[in-house]
Amino acid sequence: MREMEIDARGIYYRDLNRIIRDAVAGGERRFVLRNVNGQRYIGDGIEGKIRMEVFGTPGQDMAAFMKGPEIVVHGNAQDGVGNTMDDGKIAIRGMAGDIVGYGMRGGRIYIRGDAGYRVGIHMKAYRDKVPVIVIGGKAGDFLGEYMAGGVIILLGMFGEDTNGRPAAGDFLGTGMHGGAIYVRGKLDEHMLGRGLKPAEVTDEDIKVIRPYLKEFCQTFGLDMNEVLAGRFSKVAPATHRPYGNMYAY
Amino acid sequence: MQSWNYQKDISGCGLSGLINKNGERVSGEVIVRSIATQHDRGNGLGGGFAAYGIYPEFKHHYALHIMCDDRTAQAEAENFLRDAVYIAHQERIPTRPNPRITNVPILNRYFVKPRAETEGTTFDKGLGEDDFMVQVVMRINTDVRGAFVFSSGKNMGAFKGVGYPEDIADFYRLEEYSGYIWTAHNRFPTNTPGWWGGAHPFTILDWSIVHNGEISSYGINKRYLEMFGYHCTLLTDTEVVAYLLDLLIRKHGLSIDVACLALAPPFWKEIDRMDERRRELCRAVRMVYGSALLNGPFAILFAYNGGLVGLNDRIKLRPLVAATKGETVYMASEESAIREICPDPDRVWAPKAGDPVVAELNEGVIH
Numbered sequence: 001m002r003e004m005e006i007d008a009r010g011i012y013y014r015d016l017n018r019i020i021r022d023a024v025a026g027g028e029r030r031f032v033l034r035n036v037n038g039q040r041y042i043g044d045g046i047e048g049k050i051r052m053e054v055f056g057t058p059g060q061d062m063a064a065f066m067k068g069p070e071i072v073v074h075g076n077a078q079d080g081v082g083n084t085m086d087d088g089k090i091a092i093r094g095m096a097g098d099i100v101g102y103g104m105r106g107g108r109i110y111i112r113g114d115a116g117y118r119v120g121i122h123m124k125a126y127r128d129k130v131p132v133i134v135i136g137g138k139a140g141d142f143l144g145e146y147m148a149g150g151v152i153i154l155l156g157m158f159g160e161d162t163n164g165r166p167a168a169g170d171f172l173g174t175g176m177h178g179g180a181i182y183v184r185g186k187l188d189e190h191m192l193g194r195g196l197k198p199a200e201v202t203d204e205d206i207k208v209i210r211p212y213l214k215e216f217c218q219t220f221g222l223d224m225n226e227v228l229a230g231r232f233s234k235v236a237p238a239t240h241r242p243y244g245n246m247y248a249y
Numbered sequence: 250m251q252s253w254n255y256q257k258d259i260s261g262c263g264l265s266g267l268i269n270k271n272g273e274r275v276s277g278e279v280i281v282r283s284i285a286t287q288h289d290r291g292n293g294l295g296g297g298f299a300a301y302g303i304y305p306e307f308k309h310h311y312a313l314h315i316m317c318d319d320r321t322a323q324a325e326a327e328n329f330l331r332d333a334v335y336i337a338h339q340e341r342i343p344t345r346p347n348p349r350i351t352n353v354p355i356l357n358r359y360f361v362k363p364r365a366e367t368e369g370t371t372f373d374k375g376l377g378e379d380d381f382m383v384q385v386v387m388r389i390n391t392d393v394r395g396a397f398v399f400s401s402g403k404n405m406g407a408f409k410g411v412g413y414p415e416d417i418a419d420f421y422r423l424e425e426y427s428g429y430i431w432t433a434h435n436r437f438p439t440n441t442p443g444w445w446g447g448a449h450p451f452t453i454l455d456w457s458i459v460h461n462g463e464i465s466s467y468g469i470n471k472r473y474l475e476m477f478g479y480h481c482t483l484l485t486d487t488e489v490v491a492y493l494l495d496l497l498i499r500k501h502g503l504s505i506d507v508a509c510l511a512l513a514p515p516f517w518k519e520i521d522r523m524d525e526r527r528r529e530l531c532r533a534v535r536m537v538y539g540s541a542l543l544n545g546p547f548a549i550l551f552a553y554n555g556g557l558v559g560l561n562d563r564i565k566l567r568p569l570v571a572a573t574k575g576e577t578v579y580m581a582s583e584e585s586a587i588r589e590i591c592p593d594p595d596r597v598w599a600p601k602a603g604d605p606v607v608a609e610l611n612e613g614v615i616h
Contacts, residue, residue, distance in 0.1 A: 013289070037286065037589055038286045038287070038589070056588075057585045059583065059585060060583070076597065079568055079583075095599070097584075098565065098568060117565040117602065140565060140599070140602070141602065160596075160598065171564075190518070
């Protein structure tokens with residue numbers, strides 16, 4: 001299939017994104033971006049069956065508002081990946097920065113390695129639109145903060161962060177009022193946001209996460225059996241309005 | 250009064266820093282490329298650099314960089330200096346015209362040593378050299394209208410002004426300097442004016458700091474520092490951090506780690522879970538240095554003749570990435586700023602909130 005290759009070295013982000021947008025408007029469907037370094041807003045707002053491979057370190061807010069395309073990052077991503085993303089798939093072979101999937105409303109983000117702080121902040125779901133984030137490594141604090149819907153799966157298995165700290169950071173699910181966070185391995189209750197309790201996963205839960213784990217493992221060539229061999233805990237809000245009385249007096 | 254151009258745009262300040270732990274010096278051109286990668290984190294209202302190891306010919310003298318609004322301010326500052334210090338050498342800070350750098354103050358540097366005899370002067374008696382120089386800086390900044398000392402350490406210097414950092418670097422001809430530590434800042438002022446004195450880094454003696462974020466505890470920190478003779482005159486929150494470092498580390502003798510614990514202490518809920526020794530330390534630091542706690546979102550890089558430190562606020566409300574390659578340690582707001590000058594680092598990581606990344610010169614390296 002035809003493929004458009006762009007050497008992004010030294011190209012200002014506005015120019016790079018204009019080239020991509022113009023090419024998409026002209027019917028290009030496959031892109032390879034080489035020597036990307038810090039250019040912001042790559043793939044933002046693009047729609048349709050598009051596949052983009054990114055070599056290097058894409059800048060802030062990659063794939064924001066994206067609707068449908070698939071982006072593979074051969075390296076690390078910075079902050080704000082998939083901000084308010086609507087549909088599509090992002091695969092990051094390295095690590096990702098803070099606020100991945102900010103306000104995300106659909107699609108899947110797979111991170112092979114570690115992720116930063118506030119990943120999945122205020123994700124939301126509506127009917128069949130269920131956003132999913134899978135993190136192969138560890139996550140920073142405030143994972144799933146203010147989460148309103150969707151699925152976050154944290155494996156703690158494939159990252160570089162080997163300092164012995166648990167997979168989940170502190171304040172996990174703070175302010176959460178929808179969706180579910182699944183964590184493989186030990187999950188201390190004191191690390192959770194106020195009012196949350198970890199639960200054992202049920203067969204129903206495994207049915208929910210299995211297809212995502214399968215795609216995650218296929219994407220990065222990982223062993224699904226090894227992933228499923230661990231114990232998972234689930235964190236979900238007790239009611240859909242757990243903070244309804246917080247400011248009432 | 251100068252009216253400054255306030256434009257609002259969605260962005261955040263950019264930081265970059267590097268240290269060669271063997272004390273090998275690199276050209277300013279390197280850090281400029283790094284910070285320029287983060288061009289869009291700033292808005293042209295402030296850029297600046299700190300460089301260490303740049304004045305080996307005057308390494309035993311305090312290098313004062315002074316900006317003056319006009320000749321009157323310069324004359325008054327120099328009169329004050331002549332009474333207080335021996336001036337071994339003084340000159341204009343070398344610059345070149347840059348069309349994007351305007352409203353330039355008078356920029357001079359002075360390589361000085363404190364006068365031994367302060368009898369009959371208004372300086373406190375029996376001050377050590379460093380304390381004396383802190384007083385000199387404070388007195389000029391508070392008493393001489395239109396004059397500001399923006400750098401006062403030995404064998405290091407700050408270079409800053411209103412403009413994008415790559416233009417500021419061109420203006421100051423930074424490619425002509427080489428240093429073993431460099432820090433850089435791209436400013437996006439939010440709460441305070443974008444003026445020459447308000448650009449980062451902020452310095453006192455050889456401490457320099459560049460900062461992304463907001464110090465919402467500024468009022469408490471400022472009043473606390475005033476009790477120890479530090480006066481904040483530069484209209485920007487970040488200034489307190491430079492003086493806090495001098496107070497906590499040089500004056501009170503805290504280690505870098507304990508000083509960072511005071512600036513960004515663990516939450517009480519974490520302290521409660523610590524083993525007893527650590528718990529007692531953290532409690533003591535929080536109680537004694539409660540007024541030194543920096544509240545609000547921040548990522549900072551601070552440097553001194555012996556090292557470079559990166560630190561985040563306790564819940565990581567601003568980005569910070571670190572990397573190593575051989576004996577060089579890099580820290581920046583964005584990984585791309587590091588990869589621009591070090592495409593293939595040995596290790597890249599995002600430091601944990603509140604945990605300082607400390608990179609010091611190797612033992613035996615003389616600076």
